[in-house]
Amino acid sequence: MTRSLSPAHRLLAASSLLASLAAATLNFNCKDVVSQRVTWDLSELGGPRMVHWVREIEPATHNFTFTLDICKPLRKHKGQDPHELCPGNTRVCGVEYVTNNYDNVTAVSQVVPIAGDYHLINGQPLESEVYRLKGSGSNADSNKEGVRVELSGGREQLTDEKGNKKMGKKQKAVIEFLCDPSTDGKDTEVDDRPEEDGDEKEESTLRRRDEEAPEEKPDAKQKSLRFLSYKDENIRGEDWGVLRLEWSTKYACENAVNEPKEGDGHWGFFTWLIIIVFLATAAYLIFGSWLNYNRYGARGWDALPHGDTIRDLPYIMSDFGRKVTNTIQGGGSRGGYSAV
Structure with missing residues (x-):
């Protein structure tokens, strides 16, 4: 014999279910990343970081610049062209610049909001999934130490030119944080342009970065944050645009959360x-x-x-x-x- 729940109990159960779903998907706290009872503090890696995917497709150079901040939404920079901006509350943004090799003119080809909280635009919040690599069922991942963070919520196009809602191809950023005790993982390219309401920093422009990017190719392999791929992948029977990055850092080690942070040294002799x-x-x-x-x-x-x-x-x-x-x-x- 089954008992039917009263309306009050049904409402309470539904509220609990919604609360649990919200806790699991609506936010990502870089200071408290948890998977399989292991906690990582990745807050030291916060701040806008950049990686490039440069391709020579004659007669032009295609530079896909990906900017990400795992701890907070990206900020608009002073004097930044609105055509190269992702919407507000974006965590991972991709901007493709195409430079004509004959007249050296650079133009923005596309802007892709890959991950962020867009519930005010199309009802899609920031979704995050965290996987411990050691506990992975994949043989390749089980030999690694670290954590995989998957951030989504973006689409190839969120709105059209008139600002109307447009549901383009879904996007996702997959970042593998790999344990490397020899580096803190901060030797990445930092987006140091002055923010619209931030402190003045050393002036630099994306065009200058793009022109220098081919010369920096050999060194890019030595950086802690590395671009792996950006391509379509089939996820649950649907094509997604997936950005894959690899980030070597000591903060991905499973014992790093118990180690003192920089500047938190022991008391001195005196x-x-x-x-x-x-x-x-x-x-x-x-x-x-x-x-x-x-x-x-x-x-x-x-x-x-x-x-x-x-x-x-x-x-x-x-x-x-x-x-x-x-x-x-x-x-x-x-x-x-x-x-x-």
Whole structure:
């Protein structure tokens, strides 16, 4: 025999289900990344980072620049062309620049919001999935240490030129954070252009970055953040545009969360020395006061060890300071004698 739930119980169950779904999909906290009871703190890798996918397709050079911030939405930069902007609340943005090799003119070919919170535009929130590599069923991943983060929510086109909702191809960013104790993972290309309401930084433009990108190709392999691919992949019977990145960092190691962060070092020798001297002095005064009280019934200043000296200490220091001052200033032309 089955019991039917009352409307109140049904509403409560539905609310609990929606709350659990929201917690699982609506946000990504880079400071508290959890999978299989293992926690990673990736907050040190926050900030806008850039990778390039450069292709020579004659008669032009195609530079697909991907900018990502795993901790917060990307910000608009001062003087940035609106045609190269992803919508607000974007975490991963791709902009393709095409440079004509004959006249060296660069134009924006496409702007792709790959991951972000777009629930105000098309009702699609930021979705995140986290997978521990060691616990993966894949043989290739099981030999790695780190975490895979998948961020989605974007589409190839969110709106048309008039701002109307448009449902383009779904997008996803797959970032594999690999454990590498030898690097903090910050040796990436940083988007250091001044933000629209941020502090002034060293001026640079995307066109200059694009022109220098081919020269930086050999060094790109040595950077911690590496571009792997951006192509269509079949996910649940549907074609998605998938960006795959690899990021080597010590913060992806499973014991990194227990290690002190940069600047959180241990106390130095002199700090410990001062603490020990202070505690020893306090213990001496307390024990001496207790001993004098029990032995002689002394109270107040009389109970303190060397109470007379401590009581006269301000006068002693004042007299010492006066002597030092007189020594430095000298006795003048009187040979040390005072005027009568």
